[in-house]
Amino acid sequence: MTKRSHHDRCPGVLRPWIADDGALVRLRLVGGVLPTSSLRALIGIAQEHADGTIHLTKRTNLQLRGIAHSGGCVPGELVDALAGVGLLPSVTHELVRNIMVSPLTGRSGGRADLRATARELDRQLCADPELAGLAGRFLFVLDDGRGDLASRSLDLGVMAIDPDTVQIRIGSHHWGELATREEAPEALLAYxxxxxxxxxxxxxxxxxxxxxxxxxAELTGIHHARDLRTQVTGLPQPYGIIAQDDGSRAEHLAVPAGLLTPELAQAVLARAGTEVIVTPWRSIIIPDLEST
Structure with a gap:
């Protein structure tokens, strides 16, 4: 059993990490989904308050760094700006909103569309004061059955086995009961x-x-065998154009070193519709493009 000697220090907006180049804040995106309206505003926020670059993380989140700080806090103007564009939706639960989802779920491939499941998980998570006590590194991982997130270490998660059914994951090595997609958020939060x-x-x-x-395993009470249908793995999507199931297209763009510069961000916005997706591979997917 691991022994800890300090609280976790995973950063947020209201609990920044103070680095040599200034404060660092982390912005948590549910399933990596980033509205283009928020991205457009964040370009200006990064240039005004940080080092000008938006940093992508392997947990499908964003970071700003090089921020001026005082007494371990970033300027109130920065906090207000981030909240105003929807990037600080919960003050009490901002550190625990760590929900990773197969990036193309519901659009291309996969067994189930887990977008609504992720949103409902986030809603229920933020509605429960007790769950604000989770560590900032606690991670939910929702794999839509293609196996692209199967190898990720996690705390709790699901693997889809058909369009309506998932198996609960408990830690990186154990499995729980089968549940419907609608039941999954409540089951995960019970654990x-x-x-x-x-x-x-x-x-x-x-x-x-x-x-x-x-x-x-001690959380389950009984042993649950791993469903054979969960034994799949998938590679990250290649860069370039990806066919979506509805006949439209997505484009997977490399973001060198995970550094989304103002120039690259503007190029993304020039092509994107209402949202883009930050992937676990520190890249960006522009979905729902018209076929040509």
Whole structure:
């Protein structure tokens, strides 16, 4: 069992990380979905308050760095600007909104569309004051059955086995019950609450299910076999044009070193519709493009 000696220090807007080049803040995106209206505003915010570049993370989130700070806090004007464009939707739960989803779910391939599942998980998560006690590194991973996220370490998650059914994942190595897509958010959060009852208190509290003596298996009460249909893996989508199931197209763009410069961001906006998707591979997908 892992022993901890301090609280997790995963950054947010209201709890920045103070680095040598200034403060760093992390902006959490559910499933990597970033409205283009928010991206457009964030370009200006990054130029005014940070180093001008939007940094993509492997957890499908965004970071700004090089921010002026005082007393461990970033300027209130920056906080207000981020909240005003929807990038700080929850003050109490901003650190725990870590929800990764297969980037092309519901658009191209996969067994199930998990977009609504992810949104409902986030809604229920933010509605429960108890769940604000999860560590900032606690991660939910929703794989739509293609296996592109199957190898990711996680705390809780699902793997789709057909369009309406998923199997719950508990820690990186254990499996729970089968559930419908509609039941999945409540089931996942029930396990998260159970973890908070046994993970300890204060600076020694555990951050992850994998740190429990049995790696999270103790939360299930009974053994659940892994459904054979979950035994799939998938590679990241190649860069370039991807056919969507509805006849439209998506474009997968490389973002060198995960650094979205103002010039590259403007090029993305010139092609994008209402949203873009930040991937776990620090790249961007522009979905729903018209076929030519």
């Amino acid at each position: 998260a609450r159970a973890f908070l009852r046994i993970n300890g208190e204060g600076e020694s509290a555990l951050w992850h299910l994998d740190e429990l003596p049995r790696g999270g």
